[in-house]
Amino acid sequence: MEETNPSAMIYLNNAATSWPKPPEVPAAISESLARPIFGSGRTAGSQGEDYVALAREALARFFGAGPEENWIFTHNATDSLNILIPGFLAGIEGPCHVITTALDHNSVLRPLHELEKQGCISLTIVPFENAIVSPDAVLNAIRPDTRLMVMSHGSNVLGSVQDIQAIGKILHRHGIYFIVDGAQTAGHIPVDLGNFPVDAYVFTGHKALFGVPGTGGFYIRDPERVASVRSGGTGTDSFSLLQPQEMPEKFEIGTHNYPGLAALAAGIAFVNSAGTDAIAEKGERQTSYIIQELRNEPNIVIYNETPHLPIVAFNIRGMENDDVGFILARAYGVISRTGLHCAPLVHQALNGGKGCVRLSLSWFTTDEECRITVNAIREVAHNADSSLSQA
Numbered sequence: 001m002e003e004t005n006p007s008a009m010i011y012l013n014n015a016a017t018s019w020p021k022p023p024e025v026p027a028a029i030s031e032s033l034a035r036p037i038f039g040s041g042r043t044a045g046s047q048g049e050d051y052v053a054l055a056r057e058a059l060a061r062f063f064g065a066g067p068e069e070n071w072i073f074t075h076n077a078t079d080s081l082n083i084l085i086p087g088f089l090a091g092i093e094g095p096c097h098v099i100t101t102a103l104d105h106n107s108v109l110r111p112l113h114e115l116e117k118q119g120c121i122s123l124t125i126v127p128f129e130n131a132i133v134s135p136d137a138v139l140n141a142i143r144p145d146t147r148l149m150v151m152s153h154g155s156n157v158l159g160s161v162q163d164i165q166a167i168g169k170i171l172h173r174h175g176i177y178f179i180v181d182g183a184q185t186a187g188h189i190p191v192d193l194g195n196f197p198v199d200a201y202v203f204t205g206h207k208a209l210f211g212v213p214g215t216g217g218f219y220i221r222d223p224e225r226v227a228s229v230r231s232g233g234t235g236t237d238s239f240s241l242l243q244p245q246e247m248p249e250k251f252e253i254g255t256h257n258y259p260g261l262a263a264l265a266a267g268i269a270f271v272n273s274a275g276t277d278a279i280a281e282k283g284e285r286q287t288s289y290i291i292q293e294l295r296n297e298p299n300i301v302i303y304n305e306t307p308h309l310p311i312v313a314f315n316i317r318g319m320e321n322d323d324v325g326f327i328l329a330r331a332y333g334v335i336s337r338t339g340l341h342c343a344p345l346v347h348q349a350l351n352g353g354k355g356c357v358r359l360s361l362s363w364f365t366t367d368e369e370c371r372i373t374v375n376a377i378r379e380v381a382h383n384a385d386s387s388l389s390q391a
């Protein structure tokens with residue numbers, strides 16, 4: 001396939017990774033690489049910015065939750081879940097019961113299924129209805145041996161946002177740990193973690209926070225409750241041959257991704273300057289426009305007509321979703337994401353696992369791009385319709 005010219009491209013795959021980045025982001029990366037990393041331990045020292053501290057401070061402020069050292073950097077959201085899930089379960093004796101949902105991504109489902117396969121846990125997957133997991137359904141899934149629930153805040157396929165307040169309160173009433181995967185919500189909607197009844201919140205740097213791939217992390221409310229499942233150099237307490245238990249060293253090993261963290265701090269500063277309320281509002285307005293324009297087309301199926309995130313999931317009857325994505329990219333320069341979006345159970349529930357086309361917008365998506373995309377999809381759908389009626 002020919003490469004799409006970026007200036008002619010309408011990039012609507014921001015739920016996978018955002019593009020473009022605000023100019024401040026590449027500028028921060030360049031700046032971070034302009035000087036060597038100095039100083040003792042792993043800090044940047046006095047010669048330049050301490051990008052790690054800068055990013056930690058930015059996260060604690062942005063999400064309204066501290067202390068700063070409870071914000072941990074990892075490679076991405078998936079890496080964070082692979083640290084947190086066994087970390088929360090480590091202190092629990094014997095096999096226990098864990099809950100997740102059918103809306104979740106493979107970054108949650110696969111670590112849990114691996115643990116189930118090893119006999120460490122039994123797993124209940126709570127279904128969703130109209131893109132929402134009801135707190136009552138979670139309540140009904142609780143057993144005397146339930147110790148942990150892991151679920152996504154926002155669906156990467158349906159764009160729905162779950163009621164973390166209600167679910168978290170139920171779980172905590174039953175003494176159950178709650179890990180929330182915020183990969184799709186961080187940066188898209190306001191998240192006031194200070195008031196969230198969660199034990200850990202996972203974020204990724206490269207989506208709506210406008211950082212780069214290979215950055216992410218988690219917030220942990222009470223680090224004492226979670227075991228460190230990795231060990232290595234921290235630049236501190238080096239005579240100790242066991243992992244230091246102070247924060248953040250308990251969970252952070254090896255050399256940080258300094259340019260990535262410089263990018264993350266710059267990305268968060270950009271989101272702050274745009275404002276999450278304004279970002280959420282614009283996303284909702286543009287998404288509603290696309291849905292309103294397409295919902296009455298006879299051969300277009302839209303899977304959630306009221307998303308809270310700027311995501312539209314659809315299919316054209318009589319066409320494979322991969323073909324629709326290919327035509328949109330090739331003929332119109334519209335970059336979508338097709339297939340299962342790493343969320344197989346969502347698709348199983350929607351249409352037996354056939355997958356769909358996903359458009360995902362960002363703050364940089366223009367109204368004109370939405371209009372062109374709507375017309376492109378209409379045209380593809382009409383062509384499919386006429387070839388269907390001729391067949």
Ligand SMILES: Cc1ncc(COP(=O)(O)O)c(C=O)c1O
Binds near residue numbers: 152204205
């Ligand atoms: C809901 C959800 N969780 C987790 C991930 C994984 O994010 P990362 O690429 O940071 O590991 C994604 C994105 O791909 C996602 O949409």
